[in-house]
Amino acid sequence: MAQERTAGLKDVAKAAGVSVTTVSRMLNGSLDLPALTKQRIENAIASLKYQPNPHARRLSRGRSDTIGLVVPDIANPFFATMVAAVEEEANDRGLAVSLYATLNRTGREVAYLRLIEHNHVDGLVFVTNHPDNGDLAALINRTGKVIVVDEDVPLAAVPKLFCDNFQGGHLAGRHLADFGHRHVLYVGGPDAMISTQRRFKGLREGLRERFGDSISIRRYSGEYTIDCGRDMARRFLDEGMPATAIFASSDEIAIGMIEVLRERGISIPEDLSLIGFDDVSPLHLFAPPLTAIRQPVRAIGRRALSLLLETNWQESKSLAIEELVPVEIVVRNSVAPPSTHNKQR
Amino acid sequence: MAQERTAGLKDVAKAAGVSVTTVSRMLNGSLDLPALTKQRIENAIASLKYQPNPHARRLSRGRSDTIGLVVPDIANPFFATMVAAVEEEANDRGLAVSLYATLNRTGREVAYLRLIEHNHVDGLVFVTNHPDNGDLAALINRTGKVIVVDEDVPLAAVPKLFCDNFQGGHLAGRHLADFGHRHVLYVGGPDAMISTQRRFKGLREGLRERFGDSISIRRYSGEYTIDCGRDMARRFLDEGMPATAIFASSDEIAIGMIEVLRERGISIPEDLSLIGFDDVSPLHLFAPPLTAIRQPVRAIGRRALSLLLETNWQESKSLAIEELVPVEIVVRNSVAPPSTHNKQR
DNA sequence: GAAAGTAAGTAAACCGCTTTACTAAAGCGT
DNA sequence: ACGCTTTAGTAAAGCGGTTTACTTACTTTC
Numbered sequence: 001m002a003q004e005r006t007a008g009l010k011d012v013a014k015a016a017g018v019s020v021t022t023v024s025r026m027l028n029g030s031l032d033l034p035a036l037t038k039q040r041i042e043n044a045i046a047s048l049k050y051q052p053n054p055h056a057r058r059l060s061r062g063r064s065d066t067i068g069l070v071v072p073d074i075a076n077p078f079f080a081t082m083v084a085a086v087e088e089e090a091n092d093r094g095l096a097v098s099l100y101a102t103l104n105r106t107g108r109e110v111a112y113l114r115l116i117e118h119n120h121v122d123g124l125v126f127v128t129n130h131p132d133n134g135d136l137a138a139l140i141n142r143t144g145k146v147i148v149v150d151e152d153v154p155l156a157a158v159p160k161l162f163c164d165n166f167q168g169g170h171l172a173g174r175h176l177a178d179f180g181h182r183h184v185l186y187v188g189g190p191d192a193m194i195s196t197q198r199r200f201k202g203l204r205e206g207l208r209e210r211f212g213d214s215i216s217i218r219r220y221s222g223e224y225t226i227d228c229g230r231d232m233a234r235r236f237l238d239e240g241m242p243a244t245a246i247f248a249s250s251d252e253i254a255i256g257m258i259e260v261l262r263e264r265g266i267s268i269p270e271d272l273s274l275i276g277f278d279d280v281s282p283l284h285l286f287a288p289p290l291t292a293i294r295q296p297v298r299a300i301g302r303r304a305l306s307l308l309l310e311t312n313w314q315e316s317k318s319l320a321i322e323e324l325v326p327v328e329i330v331v332r333n334s335v336a337p338p339s340t341h342n343k344q345r
Numbered sequence: 346m347a348q349e350r351t352a353g354l355k356d357v358a359k360a361a362g363v364s365v366t367t368v369s370r371m372l373n374g375s376l377d378l379p380a381l382t383k384q385r386i387e388n389a390i391a392s393l394k395y396q397p398n399p400h401a402r403r404l405s406r407g408r409s410d411t412i413g414l415v416v417p418d419i420a421n422p423f424f425a426t427m428v429a430a431v432e433e434e435a436n437d438r439g440l441a442v443s444l445y446a447t448l449n450r451t452g453r454e455v456a457y458l459r460l461i462e463h464n465h466v467d468g469l470v471f472v473t474n475h476p477d478n479g480d481l482a483a484l485i486n487r488t489g490k491v492i493v494v495d496e497d498v499p500l501a502a503v504p505k506l507f508c509d510n511f512q513g514g515h516l517a518g519r520h521l522a523d524f525g526h527r528h529v530l531y532v533g534g535p536d537a538m539i540s541t542q543r544r545f546k547g548l549r550e551g552l553r554e555r556f557g558d559s560i561s562i563r564r565y566s567g568e569y570t571i572d573c574g575r576d577m578a579r580r581f582l583d584e585g586m587p588a589t590a591i592f593a594s595s596d597e598i599a600i601g602m603i604e605v606l607r608e609r610g611i612s613i614p615e616d617l618s619l620i621g622f623d624d625v626s627p628l629h630l631f632a633p634p635l636t637a638i639r640q641p642v643r644a645i646g647r648r649a650l651s652l653l654l655e656t657n658w659q660e661s662k663s664l665a666i667e668e669l670v671p672v673e674i675v676v677r678n679s680v681a682p683p684s685t686h687n688k689q690r
Numbered sequence: 691g692a693a694a695g696t697a698a699g700t701a702a703a704c705c706g707c708t709t710t711a712c713t714a715a716a717g718c719g720t
Numbered sequence: 721a722c723g724c725t726t727t728a729g730t731a732a733a734g735c736g737g738t739t740t741a742c743t744t745a746c747t748t749t750c
Contacts, residue, residue, distance in 0.1 A: 006462055008736055019700050024738060033698070054465045055404040056736035059705050064400065066443070074432060075643075080425030087419060087446050098411070099444045101432050117351060120399050255627055262630075282600055285607075287632030298420075353706055364730050369708060378728075401706035404735050695748070701741090709734085717726075 007048035015044035027052070058119075066096040067308065068121035070112045072104050072129040077280045078251065078297060079127065082150070085301025086125055093309065095122075104130050116143045123308045125149055129224065131192035147308045149300065152194045157320045159307050161300060164324040165198035168293040171329040172199075172247045172275050173206020175291070180337050181273060182207065182215045185243035187232045187253050189224040196221065199249055199277065218242055224249070229256020237264055244338035245273035251281045254290060262287075269336035279330055289332035300325055352393035360389035372397070403464070411441040412653060413466035415457045417449050417474040422625045423596065423642060424472065427495075430646025431470055438654065440467075449475050461488045468653045470494055470646075474569065476537035492653045494645065497539040502665045504652050506645060509669040510543035513638040514592070516674040517544075517620050518551020520636070521590045525682050526618060527552065527560045530588035532577045532598050534569040541566065544594055544622065563587055569594070574601020582609060589683035590618035596626045599635060607632075614681035624675055634677035645670055 013020045016037075023041055025031035033041075044050070058064045069086050071079040083099065090097045098121055102108040109128060113136070115121050123145040128136065137155035140146045148160045176184055186203055188196035200219060207215045220235065222228035229252060236246070237260070248254035254276035261268065268274050268288055276283060276292035283290035303325065312318050358365045361382075368386055370376035378386075389395070403409045414431050416424040428444065435442045443466055447453040454473060458481070460466050468490040473481065482500035485491045493505045521529055531548055533541035545564060552560045565580060567573035574597060581591070582605070593599040599621035606613065613619050613633055621628060621637035628635035648670065657663050 009738095010736080020737080021700055021702095021739080022698085025699090028738075030739080031699080037698080051459070051463055053404070053463050053736050055400055055409065056705090057738080059398070059400040059404050059707090060736080060738045062705070069444075073429065075422075075426045075429035077420075077422055077425065080422065080428075081420045083425075083428075083444070084418065084420035084446060087444055088448075091446070097444050099414075099428070099432055099442050101429060101436070103433075114396070118396055118398055255630060258630055281627060282631075285600060285603055285632070286627075286630045354708095355706080365707080366709080366730055366732095367728085370729090373708075375709080376729080382728080398706050401735090402708080404737085405706080405708045407708095407735070691750100693749085695746100697746075698744090700743075703740085704738085705736105707735090709732100711731090711733100713728100713730075715727085715729100718724085720722095 006053075007050045008053070009050070011048055012041065012044045012050045015048060016041040062119055063122050064096075064119055065094065066098055066121050067305070068098045068100060068112060068115055068124045070100045070102060070109065070124060071127045072102050074099065074101050076252070078278050078295075081280050081297040082127070082301040082304075085298040086305050089302040089305040093305070102128070104128075106130075106136070109136060110139060113139045113143055113146070116145055123147070125304045125308060126153075127151065128153060131190055144313055145308070147304050147311075149304045150195075157316070159311050159319060160322045161304050161307060162194070162322065162324055163295045163300060163327050165195050166202040166205075167324075168277060168295075168327040169199035169202020169204075169247070170206040171202070171327070172277070172293055173203040174209065175206075175275060175329055175331070175335060176245045176247070176273065177207050177210035179245075179273065179335050181243075181245040181335075182211050183243045183245070183338075184215070184217050185236060185246045186217055186219045186249070187229070187246060187257070188219065188221050188249040189253075191221045196249060199247075203247055216243075222253070224252055226252045226256040226259075229253035229258075230260050231256075233257040233260035237261075237266075241266075241272065243272075245275070245335065247275050247277075249277050251276055251278040251283065251292070254283075254292070255281065258286065258290075269334050271339050273335040273338070275335055284332060286334075288334050290334045291332045292330055294328050294330045296325055296327070351398075352395045353398065354395070356393055357386065357389045357395045360393060361386040407464055408467050409441075409464055410439065411443055411466050412650070413443045413445060413457060413460055413469045415445045415447060415454065415469060416472045417447050419444065419446050421597070423623055423640075426625050426642040427472070427646040427649075430643040431650050434647040434650040438650070447473070449473075451475075451481070454481060455484060458484045458488055458491070461490055468492070470649045470653060471498075472496065473498060476535055490653070490658055492649050492656075494649045495540075502661070504656050504664060505667045506649050506652060507539070507667065507669055508640045508645065508672050510540050510672075511547040511550075512669075513622060513640075513672040514544035514547020514549075515551040516547070516672070517592045517622070517638055518548040519554065520551075520620060520674055520676070520680060521548075521592070521618065522552050522555035524590075524618065524680055526588075526590040526680075527556050528588045528590070528683075529560070529562050530581060530591045531562055531564045531594070532574070532591060532602070533564065533566050533594040534598075536566045541594060544592075548592055561588075567598070569597055571597045571601040571604075574598035574603075575605050576601075578602040578605035582606075582611075586611075586617065588617075590620070590680065592620050592622075594622050596621055596623040596628065596637070599628075599637070600626065603631065603635075614679050616684050618680040618683070620680055628675075629677060631679075633679050635679045636677045637675055638672050639675045640672055641670055 009020045013023050087097045100112045126146050127149045132153050137153050140156040146158050186200050220232045276290050279292040279294035354365045358368050432442045445457045471491050472494045477498050482498050485501040491503045531545050565577045621635050624637040624639035
């Protein structure tokens, strides 16, 4: 436990009988030396157990070899999975990850974005979860080196990576249509979010393709939380169950709804069909196993990092790119034909 | 996007007509100045939007105001929740968090532990998941400033923070006993881990208190994974279901077991009772809702950080402390009296 | 055998902040 | 009017690397 100050470049240089420059340059590959000298230096490094001081290096080089990862809430399984994927990819590339949770507070988002300006981190994978009034976008455009993931920050001119929300909605719509549902409730997150918008459009399209205009879609908006799911389920019941199927726009919303529906004795899928979105929770063990649109969360996380590193931040053309990752439907057992004793509309 | 080099201390000093020392010392509170000078400096800081360069500061101060968090797998909801709690607490204290996933590879664990030696991080919250042959402990003792959480590293002489595993096992045992179970299968993680050991002892104690020696406990050991849960369930079936109740030592094990048991048409709790451990997954929505011992994961995470910061790392007395956090039982619906058509033993 | 290369390094400035040790000037007590 | 304190600062040496520009000795080449 005695803090014997760790060996520095100087010590290595002395031990090897060369200058610091030589060691440093050899280590950084900007100088190649005769085998003998090289050997001496390597021996010195090994015997002194030298490891470069990261702070000094960062100060000198002006970069940190660290990327920042900003997410609303790490405990949420969706973000947790994404964090894991980003960390994994970063690790593979020799980068460290600094983790920041915003808990959806704009103040924190702003603070974390500023990290880039002082080279605290070399770039940011940024996931937000709530509408932006333009401030965030402005800051992002000013700082650069940000990848916006999962949910849009509309005016930000940086690469963006989303799952194919429209396709997801479409798959859900088609699946419900296949079972004969024309009266569907869509429970989304905040209306301003593209995920909510696009999934809705996809859903509508999916139903229309089968039934044309003889469909009715109700739309509730809220947040991507369990609480909100509960509220929406109560509202749905209070309004007399005006649909034969529900498309819940996240695992959390679905979970909250199931809780309440179950309490009230509504059985799925006999009385009501339900389809979810995300599929990162163990939905297959639920009662009933929940059919859902699955987001390839890990792939998104890994891709986010590679986008961050591979983007040419000089060329503005390459910046305003929106990349969509396809989703799939995982059919389980929560969708059945519409119940007949269900009063519609 | 134009990288106009950010203002440094020097610029502030010039603008305020004082020396860098003065500004620095004022900022660090080691000098108090007459209101007028102070004002000038503050104005300069504001108008130049000065923010200290963290790398320079870290190099100079020899610390990083960053703590490292090492966990086996971030995507696992248990660790994800812990990560969230640690991050939150760290943020409250003005510290950054560097996140490292080991995926249970010792090499990585070692690499991350070394981060401390070079002040890369000021301390480490360390969660491992597999037995240690002594190497890890040695390294931990050498580097210091590590808090071992959730699972022990036996020879490490640092503060440790676990949930009260014995108590958890005991609660489970008593609960099963209350329903009349005397023949119980315990499915743990690796035998070498204290979690597995202590939970087993608690279970045994809980059953014994009720039934004395007329009990039989089978014990399977594996890993805390879904896959292992599946395997153990198959083994249990292959062996002819030699118990009326199962105590599964993690959410993952329980999930894996449920999957297989359900496939084979075993119904819980009619045919077989099941009780889990952790309770961070949405077990209440499972079929049936799963009774489980709940770990206060967030509390553990927060406490880990406060231990890290509050420990006096000089006094070796304060180091070898093991702190236990109480757990609770969450009774749902997966335990019932033993089925009669279940062949025991 | 002189000019031009090349191999094998090196000195010193710099990154931006912290901190120790020191000074100049003003106050103030007698 | 002199020494002593206090106030209000400052110069300069780090922290531990990176990097640019340069030197010195040894080969070639013609």
